[in-house]
Amino acid sequence: MNDIATPPQATLLLVDDEENVLNSLRRLLRGSPYQVLTASGGEAALELLERQHVDLIVSDARMPGMNGAVLLAQVQKRWPECMRIMLTGYADLGTTIAAINEGQIYRYISKPWDDEELRLSIRQALAFQFSERERKRLEQLTREQNERLLEFNATLEQRVRDRTAELQQTADMLDLAYAELRHGYVTATEVFANLVNRRVSKERQTNTQVIALVRAYAELHQLGGAEADDMAMAAALYNIGKLTWDDQLLGRPADLLYRDERARYQQYPALGESLLMALEPIKDAGRLILHHQERWNGTGFPDKLKGEAIPFGSRLLKLAVDFIELQRGMILDRRLGRVEAMQLIEKYAGRIYDPQLCKDFLQMCREHAPDLALDDPDVIPLDIRRLEPGMILARNLHADNGMLLLNEGKQLTRPLIDKLAAFEATEEAHYTLFVRKPEQPDEVEVGTR
Incomplete structure (x- = not known):
């Protein structure tokens, strides 16, 4: 080749x-x-x-x-x-x-x-x-990161011991030390994720948005402790296995890969997990990374796991990754809008995605996190005073009490804008609407894979 x-x-x-x-x-x-x-x-x-x-x-x-x-x-x-x-x-x-x-x-x-x-x-x-040299370089980098984290761990443990002696509250301080250690590893993984971001252009950097989606879901569904930390670390490092790719492979959408490139693409979750094996606190996050490209119907990779045999965190990570990468043009040969990406994900519920988790995830994106992963240059946030007739509502609009005021896709008219202004004054509230400019098309037909 x-x-x-x-x-x-x-x-x-x-x-x-x-x-x-x-x-x-x-x-x-x-x-x-x-x-x-x-x-x-x-x-x-x-x-x-x-x-x-x-x-x-x-x-x-x-x-x-x-x-x-x-x-x-x-x-x-x-x-x-x-x-x-x-x-x-x-x-x-x-x-x-x-x-x-x-x-x-x-x-x-x-x-x-x-x-x-x-x-x-x-x-x-x-x-x-060349690939062997890159592998050895990355292994050395992993060892160095591990040594730094161990040094940080030793410093943290010393601080815990000192504070325990001063306050005579050994049990409470050990709990605090563990929490701080977990937080330190979560923070370190997000910094480590910048290694991948440095290899790609700004419009193809995804880790920040994937982390935000996973954290929003964990908070909404009250997933805390080690489970939430593992999912956040997996979201930060899910694509670290792509570090050995050349720029040509990094820039090509997944559906346009050649046979040998697809084989290499299917190795990146396992490579990512292997790079993290030396870091004990990230071991469980590595397992989520390993299986985040599995599919609900068993046709994914690397192990063709099916249904609930796929770890829950991997199923959630798959939804978040695809939602962002569809909008960034990293899966199909074009960038999908936010709504279009949601429609395509919903279409494959029960085949690629856990159907119930897919439903909950999309509901979160629509109702509880409307501004997460905003990646459509045609969508702009405006307050009511700056609205103009002909604009298209790009997000559902809810009142402060949760009541749905306007559906996504609604075209604004002058009487409707005046009613919104009057409602805002009556409620003594302030609303920001996400809209499309009048000259932009409303929606495009969802493409197929």
């Missing part, structure tokens, strides 16, 4: 005792974004590797003196990160087995080789190397 991610200016070393073979390989790689070095034998290759960093070595199997299997075994031992490919023109099972076992080669290719197969093998080997 042309979109395989490889590090720029990778350095390749070609090793063969036949000059015409080296010339053929150089011609094959002409125009490729690699620095190409050559060596006429194993000893010369090792001397060159002592002096210069090499990302990938392609060696012939049969060479006088040091053969390819011995050379690649030395490379694996001394420079294990250097990828290794062996070319063989003989049906030499022993040499091939030795190269695989001792040299741990990435791939072997028979001579005469197929040009496109060799190019693809080199690109894939470098892409694998």
Whole structure:
């Protein structure tokens, strides 16, 4: 594939005792974004590797003196990160087995080789190397974050012990310490979520809105304590598994992914959970992240869980993520309006989403959190004095006592605006209405997946 991610200016070393073979390989790689070095034998290759960093070595199997299997075994031992490919023109099972076992080669290719197969093998080997380096970098970053959190934990515990000694209220102070520790981890995860936000443009940053939706639902349904904290941390870090993606994959809607990209896309929940395994307080949040792409009918990923076998927090996170990402153009090849996104989610209740949870979630979005995830540039908040005839109401309007005054989609007229002004004066209240400008279309037909 042309979109395989490889590090720029990778350095390749070609090793063969036949000059015409080296010339053929150089011609094959002409125009490729690699620095190409050559060596006429194993000893010369090792001397060159002592002096210069090499990302990938392609060696012939049969060479006088040091053969390819011995050379690649030395490379694996001394420079294990250097990828290794062996070319063989003989049906030499022993040499091939030795190269695989001792040299741990990435791939072997028979001579005469197929040009496109060799190019693809080199690109894939470098892409694998690049992804491994990224994985190790992220693991190191996770370890560093863990150490910082442990240092914070030690400091917090010391403060708890000092205060306990002063106030002689050991039990109360231990409860306070636990609550502060949980809050510290929740805050830390929201800061950690900025790692993903730095990789994408502002209009595709989703974590803040997903957190707000999950917290609003937890507050409305009185979900507190560790359960609410785990859901908030999962909302903050649900897409951390996408950190290893290239910019092209990050910017493509989920429904337009190619087959290999879709396979990588389906790995991001599991990768996110694995990145958090070292942090004990986030373990349960990691489990919610692992299963937030499961579907109610069992067709999701990674484990095809079905119905209530899917953790409740994962089901809620799926609703919040899809609601925001539909509006950001990250699922379909267009951005949906808020109402349109709600209609599409409602359509798939019982298939993708928990039907009862979907009903409660959408009711919350309509009635209790109308300004959450406001992401439609055509919708503006106005007080009654600034309303104009022809504007379309984009949110339900409720009185202070909860009574529904106007439905979403209502077109405002001058008499209606005057009635609203009179009602506001009578109630001694102040109302803000979310409206669409007169020149904007009212609604668009919901698309299909």
